[in-house]
Amino acid sequence: MKLTDISPAIALTPLDGRYHKQTAPLVEYMSEPALNRERMRVEVEWMILLANGFEGNGNQTIVPGVKPLTDDEQAYLRSIPENFGAEGIAQHAAYEAKTHHDVKAVEYYIDDQLEKAADVLGHDTQLTGLKTLVHFACTSEDINNLSIARCVKNGVEQVWLPAAQAIVDHLAQKADAYRDKAMLSLTHGQPATPTTLGKELAVYVYRLNRQLNKVKAQEYLGKINGATGTFGAHLAACPDVDWVAVSREFVTNRMGLTWNPLTTQIESHDWQAELYGTISHTNRILHNLCVDVWMYISRGVFAQVPVKGATGSSTMPHKVNPIRFENAEANLEISCSLLDTLSATLVESRWQRDLTDSTTQRNIGSALGYSLLALNNLMGGLNSIHPNDVVIQAELDSNWEVLGEPIQTAMRACELAGLPGMDKPYEKVKELMRGHEISKDDVERFIDQQAFDEATAARLKALAPATYTGVASKLVDFDR
Numbered sequence: 231m232k233l234t235d236i237s238p239a240i241a242l243t244p245l246d247g248r249y250h251k252q253t254a255p256l257v258e259y260m261s262e263p264a265l266n267r268e269r270m271r272v273e274v275e276w277m278i279l280l281a282n283g284f285e286g287n288g289n290q291t292i293v294p295g296v297k298p299l300t301d302d303e304q305a306y307l308r309s310i311p312e313n314f315g316a317e318g319i320a321q322h323a324a325y326e327a328k329t330h331h332d333v334k335a336v337e338y339y340i341d342d343q344l345e346k347a348a349d350v351l352g353h354d355t356q357l358t359g360l361k362t363l364v365h366f367a368c369t370s371e372d373i374n375n376l377s378i379a380r381c382v383k384n385g386v387e388q389v390w391l392p393a394a395q396a397i398v399d400h401l402a403q404k405a406d407a408y409r410d411k412a413m414l415s416l417t418h419g420q421p422a423t424p425t426t427l428g429k430e431l432a433v434y435v436y437r438l439n440r441q442l443n444k445v446k447a448q449e450y451l452g453k454i455n456g457a458t459g460t461f462g463a464h465l466a467a468c469p470d471v472d473w474v475a476v477s478r479e480f481v482t483n484r485m486g487l488t489w490n491p492l493t494t495q496i497e498s499h500d501w502q503a504e505l506y507g508t509i510s511h512t513n514r515i516l517h518n519l520c521v522d523v524w525m526y527i528s529r530g531v532f533a534q535v536p537v538k539g540a541t542g543s544s545t546m547p548h549k550v551n552p553i554r555f556e557n558a559e560a561n562l563e564i565s566c567s568l569l570d571t572l573s574a575t576l577v578e579s580r581w582q583r584d585l586t587d588s589t590t591q592r593n594i595g596s597a598l599g600y601s602l603l604a605l606n607n608l609m610g611g612l613n614s615i616h617p618n619d620v621v622i623q624a625e626l627d628s629n630w631e632v633l634g635e636p637i638q639t640a641m642r643a644c645e646l647a648g649l650p651g652m653d654k655p656y657e658k659v660k661e662l663m664r665g666h667e668i669s670k671d672d673v674e675r676f677i678d679q680q681a682f683d684e685a686t687a688a689r690l691k692a693l694a695p696a697t698y699t700g701v702a703s704k705l706v707d708f709d710r
């Protein structure tokens with residue numbers, strides 16, 4: 231049997247196949263039908279504005295000859311995108327097969343619905359004769375840029391951001407819970423000044439929050455100004471209208487976007503580069519987290535809760551593999567590469583327009599989808615780990631040499647305060663600590679051999695790797 235003969239169609243990409251359940255929430259905003267539905271919303275809102283005006287023009291009809299639309303007529307127009315389902319998708323596709331122009335196909339689809347308006351609203355409705363108002367003075371990009379901005383805004387705000395925020399909230403909870411849990415640090419992979427597990431997670435919370443705040447404050451720009459951004463056709467048709475004001479009203483108040491007054495045919499997509507840059511940066515921070523946690527698991531600092539009935543390795547029965555983190559790592563990389571390509575390429579267009587952005591923008595959903603998939607897996611992974619106190623304590627107990635730093639620093643302070651016999655602190659401690667295995671007794675003996683005052687000696691002797699964590703636990707409070 232040929233796989234291509236199977237219905238419903240088998241997906242080529244994992245986002246719509248194996249991982250469909252996890253990425254499905256984005257379909258509502260980022261799929262092709264979602265874009266066409268949004269295009270219809272833009273087209274009908276434009277008709278309503280042109281027919282009924284707005285506060286700024288005294289609610290006067292903008293295009294002479296068109297009567298204000300009744301509430302029922304407006305509701306009918308708004309029902310067109312809301313009723314766009316499987317049948318509508320097929321109808322639109324049939325028009326596109328003829329026109330080879332996706333936005334023109336949307337226009338014809340709306341025309342069809344206007345023809346049916348009399349069945350619902352009676353023969354008095356002017357909608358059946360309003361086909362020429364559909365897409366009035368618009369170029370396709372007027373409709374596309376507004377639709378895409380609204381799709382992306384919704385996809386980010388309704389789906390991606392909540393998933394990313396859930397990770398940050400989860401990490402913040404863990405940071406709080408483990409704020410006092412001392413842990414050996416490794417710099418360059420070598421034992422170093424201890425920290426706390428909570429503080430290390432709080433570093434991620436802080437980093438991620440900075441990026442998410444940027445995403446939350448992101449501007450989504452839109453334009454509606456005609457074929458080359460001059461309102462040429464608008465003025466030729468209706469010379470007495472303040473089209474700049476109409477355009478600003480539409481983008482700002484009807485579309486809920488930031489008005490871009492100055493464009494070529496296309497909205498310049500700079501906001502998209504900014505947004506994808508921030509999401510890509512967020513992905514990279516999450517990637518860093520995945521790798522860190524993976525290595526903590528490998529070291530034994532985090533233990534994983536085995537899933538009942540699940541297989542770790544097909545051949546080594548003892549294993550619980552950190553596969554959620556590995557999956558997240560890989561999908562973050564794919565998401566970054568797509569986002570980086572989008573950011574880099576969308577900001578360029580030849581003269582007043584080329585169409586390279588069109589097919590490129592069809593991949594925004596995939597770029598966010600891979601990130602969403604990663605967030606999902608990361609959450610699964612984070613939910614399945616807990617600190618392994620035995621390993622954490624054993625690491626601290628077997629690395630007393632990390633106390634070399636506080637002892638030599640205290641010696642410097644004593645020397646600066648005028649205490650005799652405190653010279654060459656770094657060298658003396660290095661002599662004792664470097665390359666040797668150091669025990670608690672070695673450290674105590676060394677402290678006794680120095681001319682510390684009583685209070686300093688007692689303070690240093692009270693230190694252990696597990697208590698040499700500075701104010702790490704308090705620093706966790708800075709993560710929010």
Ligand SMILES: O=C(O)C[C@H](Nc1ncnc2c1ncn2[C@@H]1O[C@H](COP(=O)(O)O)[C@@H](O)[C@H]1O)C(=O)O
Nearest residue numbers: 330331332333368369370371495583585588589592
């Ligand atoms: O308002 C216009 O259409 C003006 C026209 N520019 C265009 N602006 C927006 N869309 C256009 C344009 N041209 C084509 N198309 C249609 O875009 C679709 C491209 O398909 P794909 O490459 O799959 O993304 C595909 O459906 C194309 O038919 C111009 O001449 O400046």
